[in-house]
Amino acid sequence: MPVTPRAPQPFTLQLDAGADAGAEELDQLTRQLRDELAELPEVQSADLLHAGAAPRGSKAIDPISLGALAVSILPSAVPKLVDLLGGWLLRGENRKIKIKTQMGDRSVELEYSPSAMSQADLKQLVDTLTDALQSKQD
DSSP states (O other), X not given: OOOOOOOOEEEEEEEEOOTTOOHHHHHHHHXXXXXXXXXXXXXXXXXXXXXXXXXXXXXXXXXEEEEEEEEEEOGXXXXXXXXXXXXXXXXXXXXXXXXXXXXXXXXXXXXXXXXXXXXXXXXXXXXXXXXXXXXXXX
């Protein structure tokens, strides 16, 4: 029986660089994280999340949702994704990230902050998410 390749799973990442971070800093950090994600071979895409149409009368052509990324990865790469995000979070104080994905009719959303989650809790969460994504595709 041939092995069916796994389909990429879409995720939305919402970055929080802390209360002291301005819009320009958050935009720069978001773009840096996007570039880092794009270097992982399992990442199919990592793009700034577009907010939709620009407000009437504004000069913006394609507005983005500040601090938001749309990422598509193979389910087996969830641990690598979380490792990369953990490293990003540790590079600055008070950073947090919300991770959202859809699995069938269920929506999964979690907030990850190294100061609020133990390594054991994080490992259990990653294992549960990875197992759910892989079983969804079987």
